[in-house]
Amino acid sequence: xxxxxxxxxxxxxxxxxxxxxxxxxxxxxxxxxxxxxxxxxxxxxxxxxxxxxxxxxxxxxxxxxxxxxxxxxxxxxxxxxxxxxxxxxxxxxxxxxxxxxxxxxxxxxxxxxxxxxxxxxxxxxxxxxxxxxxxxxxxxxxxxxxxxxxxxxxxxxxxxxxxxxxxxxxxxxxxxxxxxxxxxxxxxxxxxxxxxxxxxxxxxxxxxxxxxxxxxxxxxxxxxxxx
Amino acid sequence: xxxxxxxxxxxxxxxxxxxxxxxxxxxxxxxxxxxxxxxxxxxxxxxxxxxxxxxxxxxxxxxxxxxxxxxxxxxxxxxxxxxxxxxxxxxxxxxxxxxxxxxxxxxxxxxxxxxxxxxxxxxxxxxxxxxxxxxxxxxxxxxxxxxxxxxxxxxxxxxxxxxxxxxxxxxxxxxxxxxxxxxxxxxxxxxxxxxxxxxxxxxxxxxxxxxxxxxxxxxxxxxxxxx
DNA sequence: GCAAAAAGATATCAGCCGATACGTTTTTGA
DNA sequence: TCAAAAACGTATCGGCTGATATCTTTTTGC
Numbered sequence: 001x002x003x004x005x006x007x008x009x010x011x012x013x014x015x016x017x018x019x020x021x022x023x024x025x026x027x028x029x030x031x032x033x034x035x036x037x038x039x040x041x042x043x044x045x046x047x048x049x050x051x052x053x054x055x056x057x058x059x060x061x062x063x064x065x066x067x068x069x070x071x072x073x074x075x076x077x078x079x080x081x082x083x084x085x086x087x088x089x090x091x092x093x094x095x096x097x098x099x100x101x102x103x104x105x106x107x108x109x110x111x112x113x114x115x116x117x118x119x120x121x122x123x124x125x126x127x128x129x130x131x132x133x134x135x136x137x138x139x140x141x142x143x144x145x146x147x148x149x150x151x152x153x154x155x156x157x158x159x160x161x162x163x164x165x166x167x168x169x170x171x172x173x174x175x176x177x178x179x180x181x182x183x184x185x186x187x188x189x190x191x192x193x194x195x196x197x198x199x200x201x202x203x204x205x206x207x208x209x210x211x212x213x214x215x216x217x218x219x220x221x222x223x224x225x226x227x
Numbered sequence: 228x229x230x231x232x233x234x235x236x237x238x239x240x241x242x243x244x245x246x247x248x249x250x251x252x253x254x255x256x257x258x259x260x261x262x263x264x265x266x267x268x269x270x271x272x273x274x275x276x277x278x279x280x281x282x283x284x285x286x287x288x289x290x291x292x293x294x295x296x297x298x299x300x301x302x303x304x305x306x307x308x309x310x311x312x313x314x315x316x317x318x319x320x321x322x323x324x325x326x327x328x329x330x331x332x333x334x335x336x337x338x339x340x341x342x343x344x345x346x347x348x349x350x351x352x353x354x355x356x357x358x359x360x361x362x363x364x365x366x367x368x369x370x371x372x373x374x375x376x377x378x379x380x381x382x383x384x385x386x387x388x389x390x391x392x393x394x395x396x397x398x399x400x401x402x403x404x405x406x407x408x409x410x411x412x413x414x415x416x417x418x419x420x421x422x423x424x425x426x427x428x429x430x431x432x433x434x435x436x437x438x439x440x441x442x443x444x445x446x447x448x449x450x451x452x453x454x
Numbered sequence: 455g456c457a458a459a460a461a462g463a464t465a466t467c468a469g470c471c472g473a474t475a476c477g478t479t480t481t482t483g484a
Numbered sequence: 485t486c487a488a489a490a491a492c493g494t495a496t497c498g499g500c501t502g503a504t505a506t507c508t509t510t511t512t513g514c
Contacts, residue, residue, distance in 0.1 A: 017460085017461070017510080017511070021461080021462085035364075036266070037264065037266075037267065039263070039264075039266060039267045040264065040266045040267065042500085042501065042502085043501075043502060043503085044500085044501080044502090052462080053462065053463055053464085054463095054502085054503085054504095055462080055463075055464090055503085055504070055505095056461085056462070056463090057502090057503095058502090058503070058504075059460095059461075059462080060461095063502075063503075064501095064502065064503090129363075132417070132418070135417075135418045135420065135421035136356075136417045136418055136419075136420070136421075137262070137263075137420075138420050142420075146421060146424065150421055150425065151425065154425055172426065173438075173442065175425065175426055176426065176438070176439055176442050177442060179414040179415075179418075179422050179425065179426075180411040180412075180414055180439075180442065180443065180446065181411070182414070183410060183411050183412075183413050183414035183417075183418060183422075184407040184408070184410050184411035185407075185410075186410050186413055186417070186418075187406040187407055187409070187410035188406075190359070190362075190363045190410075190413070190417065191359065191362045191363055191406075191410060191413075192363075193362065193363070193364070193365050193369075194362035194363075194373060194377055195406050195410075197373065198377070198378065198381055198402060198406065199399065199402055199403065199406075211400075211403070212403055212407075215400065215403050215404060215407065216407065219407065219446070219449065219450070221449075222446065222448075222449025222450070223446070223449070244480080244481070244490080244491070245490070245491060245492095248491080248492090269470080269471065269472085270471080270472060270473085271470085271471080271472090279492080280492070280493055280494085281472085281473085281474095281493095282473085282474070282475095282492080282493075282494095283491085283492070283493095284472090284473095285472090285473070285474075286490095286491075286492080290472080290473075291472065291473090
């Protein structure tokens with residue numbers, strides 16, 4: 001029978017064979033949706049890349065939209081897995097020492113981890129594109145990604161900016177600063193092809209990534225008020 | 228006869244009726260491509276919104292891709308028409324007084340004009356989306372838009388940053404700063420739906436636009452080195 | 455080992471897409 | 485006024501898309 005639920009599984013002990021196929025489909029879908037969007041990606045293309053036949057998509061995810069939503073949930077998990085460490089590190093530092101200087105240091109940790117996802121990671125390229133596209137044109141996955149990724153991430157950054165600045169900034173102004181700061185990183189994710197061409201860079205990894213981050217850190221010093 | 232050339236016209240004295248239809252198609256295409264991308268937009272949807280029948284698109288533009296390229300050329304013209312004033316103003320100020328302070332003032336003028344296009348202008352919303360999408364996923368119009376819009380715009384901004392900073396910044400570092408600065412504005416164009424939701428704003432016009440610009444100006448002060 | 459459930463494959467559907475062959479009406483210059 | 489060019493309309497084509505009805509094979513629990 002069909003099991004288009006696609007949820008509440010994991011621990012069920014039986015029929016493990018299909019998990020591999022399901023994972024391959026999800027991986028292919030993440031890549032295809034991230035690169036071409038919901039409408040641009042085709043189910044046949046995803047099925048072929050995953051090495052399955054077409055009805056398998058309906059079988060595992062109920063259809064194209066179900067697959068899209070499953071991608072969003074997968075992205076949330078990967079985002080958490082990747083950002084959990086840096087976020088905990090930033091929070092721990094701030095709990096030990098609530099000074100503006102420590103808040104600035106924590107902010108740099110969080111931003112560096114975020115930038116690493118958006119710029120360096122080849123595997124994160126697919127889901128970064130997925131997320132940013134969904135924020136630009138809200139689709140079925142907007143609420144999931146906004147609520148689970150953007151809102152908490154921006155809240156943390158805005159909070160750190162507020163602490164680093166002391167009392168000199170309103171809550172809303174800190175939020176605007178957070179938006180501007182994060183979206184400045186999109187130069188090397190959303191607009192990467194253009195940025196690389198403009199800088200005559202073959203890629204944005206290694207020393208080049210470090211160079212950008214040095215400048216971003218200077219911007220953070222500026223946002224958080226330091227000469 | 229078909230006249231799919233779509234070029235070298237303007238001054239020809241005869242058969243003016245079709246110009247209106249051509250303009251309506253271009254307007255509809257700009258809106259549709261900007262909102263949904265090349266693949267997402269359909270020729271039927273464009274034809275219907277323009278109030279013409281389907282073959283009119285081939286008649287005037289040779290096909291879907293020809294229409295897409297015509298949109299890019301139209302965007303270049305609109306961009307120049309909108310930015311020419313502020314750019315001339317910025318250059319005039321710098322020629323009269325080549326000081327870092329004047330460069331910073333000129334930079335603020337250019338960025339404000341750019342931000343106005345990306346945030347405020349409802350009519351510019353369509354072509355802003357078109358441009359940013361093409362930079363993210365290079366398509367047939369990438370070279371036109373990069374060469375005619377992005378490269379000269381970023382060059383000017385990077386140059387102004389260099390002058391404002393004095394000798395303390397390399398040419399390449401100024402280019403990176405320019406990329407980060409411009410892409411920070413994309414929070415309110417590309418990612419507008421998300422940003423508005425995060426700030427609980429119904430729109431980004433009027434006083435809200437001014438508030439963002441005050442913060443952006445502070446960022447410019449930071450980039451160009453001032454406490 | 456054997457019924458049952460899961461997993462996978464084949465074939466096909468209706469719908470929309472971009473394109474265009476072809477006919478008709480309108481506008482133009484002389 | 486009249487032929488030519490331009491502008492517009494109808495009808496339809498082949499191709500691709502997402503979906504699904506139906507059947508076969510594999511894996512599982514007992």
